[in-house]
Amino acid sequence: MKEQDLLEEIGKVSEDLIAAHALPDAEAYADEKKEYIVMQQKKSEYIKNPILRRLPAIAAIAAVLVAGVIIVPKLLPKSGFVTPGASMEQEVAPEDQMPDLVGMDFEEAKNTYGDKFAILLLSSEYNTSYPAGQIFWQDIPAGDSILERETVNVKVSLGDKKVMLQDVRGWQFELAKQSILAAGLYVDKRSAYDDEVPEGNVIATDPEGPCELKPGDYVRVTVSRGSVPDSIRVPEFVGMDIRGAEQVANTIGLKLNEVAVSPEEWEGGSVGAVVEQNVESSEEVAYGTEITVKYISDGTEDSAASDEAVLVQIPVDVPANAYGRFSFTMYNLFDLGEDPAAIASSATFEAGEGLPPFEGGTAAGRHFTPERPENGEVMLEFSSESNLDVGIMLCNIETGEKAQIGAFDYISATGIRPDTLVLDSEKAFREAGLLKE
Amino acid sequence: MKGGVTVNDEKLIGLFEARSERGIEEADRAYGGLCRSVAMHILSDRLDAEECVNDALLHAWNAIPPAKPRRFSAFLAAITRNLALNRYAADHAQRRGGGQMPLVLDELAECISAKENTEHVLDRMALHDTLESFLKALPPKHCTVFMRRYFSMIPVAEIAAELGMRESTVKSILRRTREKLRERLEKEDLL
Numbered sequence: 227m228k229e230q231d232l233l234e235e236i237g238k239v240s241e242d243l244i245a246a247h248a249l250p251d252a253e254a255y256a257d258e259k260k261e262y263i264v265m266q267q268k269k270s271e272y273i274k275n276p277i278l279r280r281l282p283a284i285a286a287i288a289a290v291l292v293a294g295v296i297i298v299p300k301l302l303p304k305s306g307f308v309t310p311g312a313s314m315e316q317e318v319a320p321e322d323q324m325p326d327l328v329g330m331d332f333e334e335a336k337n338t339y340g341d342k343f344a345i346l347l348l349s350s351e352y353n354t355s356y357p358a359g360q361i362f363w364q365d366i367p368a369g370d371s372i373l374e375r376e377t378v379n380v381k382v383s384l385g386d387k388k389v390m391l392q393d394v395r396g397w398q399f400e401l402a403k404q405s406i407l408a409a410g411l412y413v414d415k416r417s418a419y420d421d422e423v424p425e426g427n428v429i430a431t432d433p434e435g436p437c438e439l440k441p442g443d444y445v446r447v448t449v450s451r452g453s454v455p456d457s458i459r460v461p462e463f464v465g466m467d468i469r470g471a472e473q474v475a476n477t478i479g480l481k482l483n484e485v486a487v488s489p490e491e492w493e494g495g496s497v498g499a500v501v502e503q504n505v506e507s508s509e510e511v512a513y514g515t516e517i518t519v520k521y522i523s524d525g526t527e528d529s530a531a532s533d534e535a536v537l538v539q540i541p542v543d544v545p546a547n548a549y550g551r552f553s554f555t556m557y558n559l560f561d562l563g564e565d566p567a568a569i570a571s572s573a574t575f576e577a578g579e580g581l582p583p584f585e586g587g588t589a590a591g592r593h594f595t596p597e598r599p600e601n602g603e604v605m606l607e608f609s610s611e612s613n614l615d616v617g618i619m620l621c622n623i624e625t626g627e628k629a630q631i632g633a634f635d636y637i638s639a640t641g642i643r644p645d646t647l648v649l650d651s652e653k654a655f656r657e658a659g660l661l662k663e
Numbered sequence: 664m665k666g667g668v669t670v671n672d673e674k675l676i677g678l679f680e681a682r683s684e685r686g687i688e689e690a691d692r693a694y695g696g697l698c699r700s701v702a703m704h705i706l707s708d709r710l711d712a713e714e715c716v717n718d719a720l721l722h723a724w725n726a727i728p729p730a731k732p733r734r735f736s737a738f739l740a741a742i743t744r745n746l747a748l749n750r751y752a753a754d755h756a757q758r759r760g761g762g763q764m765p766l767v768l769d770e771l772a773e774c775i776s777a778k779e780n781t782e783h784v785l786d787r788m789a790l791h792d793t794l795e796s797f798l799k800a801l802p803p804k805h806c807t808v809f810m811r812r813y814f815s816m817i818p819v820a821e822i823a824a825e826l827g828m829r830e831s832t833v834k835s836i837l838r839r840t841r842e843k844l845r846e847r848l849e850k851e852d853l854l
Binding site: 230236239370 | 741771811813854
């Protein structure tokens with residue numbers, strides 16, 4: 227769009243708007259044509275009359291003589307100097323300017339300026355830069371003119387939000403997970419053998435509870451797999467990507483000794499693939515045994531890349547009383563900004579009956595129809611060339627509200643790492659205002 | 664009555680529908696000055712402005728009937744404005760010359776994204792709807808200032824004098840309203 231387009235469209239608004247706001251009183255202009263005609267007549271007379279033509283020059287000479295005697299001293303400022311570049315516009319007195327309220331206590335601001343203009347609390351939000359009770363944003367900039375009965379909207383800080391991580395050691399993992407999620411934190415589940423902690427219970431958390439964390443912080447929860455087994459069955463590493471083999475070995479309690487071989491030494495295999503292991507699969511070995519594996523390396527692959535990223539599908543339950551339109555975005559959990567950048571986005575879905583016609587979406591997608599969940603769930607798909615800790619965000623299309631709905635640990639070569647997918651649909655749909663209670 | 668404004672809109676339309684040329688005279692007497700003012704702010708030339716108003720009256724004569732404007736002043740002013748803008752565009756390849764047009768275009772440029780999106784097609788209907796709802800939602804005084812400036816092209820000083828405001832106040836209102844309009848246009852993906 228160009229500004230000429232906007233100018234043109236302003237001219238096409240309704241007659242009511244034009245009549246009510248655009249046009250001054252027509253009566254004030256009713257004599258304009260008459261004045262124009264009179265001016266033309268006077269101009270005509272002026273041209274014809276030689277005395278009249280000379281009058282301006284005579285008058286100008288007289289004016290200069292008079293000004294030199296009387297007027298000029300009055301024009302000069304007391305200092306005798308004329309300030310160059312002085313503005314002819316009326317200056318706004320300081321008392322009529324919007325003050326800078328940012329950093330002021332909200333109550334103090336109301337007490338100080340309440341008689342000049344209204345200060346309206348738009349929202350209270352957690353803010354790491356301003357202590358609780360202080361204004362951190364105002365919609366009318368400081369220095370702007372204050373209009374009659376002006377209202378300035380402000381946002382007030384709730385301070386730096388902290389949440390408490392409980393000590394969940396020894397808890398059953400599901401209960402521990404609910405407690406952590408309820409606090410607004412995220413769970414990264416790991417597992418390990420432990421002779422003392424029963425299988426399925428929490429061995430430890432990182433960080434250790436009880437402690438204060440920021441909402442959205444990551445809590446690594448190590449869950450017991452029970453006592454160390456007497457023996458471990460060696461899996462078939464041959465054919466796996468080396469990074470996937472590392473993950474598997476780590477999970478089951480084996481160590482890998484990795485030996486790189488060049489593609490020329492080992493024809494027929496793809497870069498990154500394990501091609502040999504020194505202990506046959508299905509053999510029983512002791513916990514912690516080191517297995518030597520050979521894998522093809524051309525020296526360019528790294529642990530963060532995969533030639534073929536695995537596409538994963540994540541079924542998300544949609545509560546039976548869900549109502550409204552929503553979508554999902556996925557983002558890097560280590561992007562802890564207030565509004566993390568989405569690395570993947572889903573289609574728009576809608577649930578519930580009797581919704582008004584859909585008018586949202588982008589200009590390009592203005593007329594598409596949102597999808598409906600099938601069998602009470604929607605299927606999300608994700609893939610990436612990088613190994614990521616991924617967060618899933620639920621977004622309310624109508625209101626813009628967002629809520630964390632889940633997270634998972636993604637390995638490009640193998641997909642979602644086992645037991646890392648965490649989803650809490652009920653809580654997320656409620657937080658995003660998408661439940662019909 | 665002052666200025667000879669004696670015929671209301673209904674009677675004006677009646678005269679037009681009856682194909683009475685007195686309708687044109689009365690319309691010129693009632694709203695010609697106002698329309699000349701709008702045209703002058705765009706074209707800065709009295710003769711050109713006069714021609715625009717005459718053309719606008721002719722357009723109105725040809726449009727009514729079947730058109731039946733509810734607000735004759737708005738109807739005539741809008742026609743005059745568009746004719747003046749077209750004439751300005753034809754006469755000026757670039758923003759040259761005096762008058763309010765170069766200033767107004769510079770001001771409205773703030774509402775337009777700086778990004779050059781060659782793939783984007785201007786959805787005029789959506790823009791119209793958005794503008795209409797945006798203007799109706801403004802505080803009345805702000806809408807008046809905005810429309811005086813960007814519909815009627817009235818200079819800031821004149822708006823301030825007419826409405827009893829300081830010039831700085833008028834400029835503040837215009838700036839804030841342009842910012843809000845830009846946000847709205849971005850939200851509606853019209854930029």
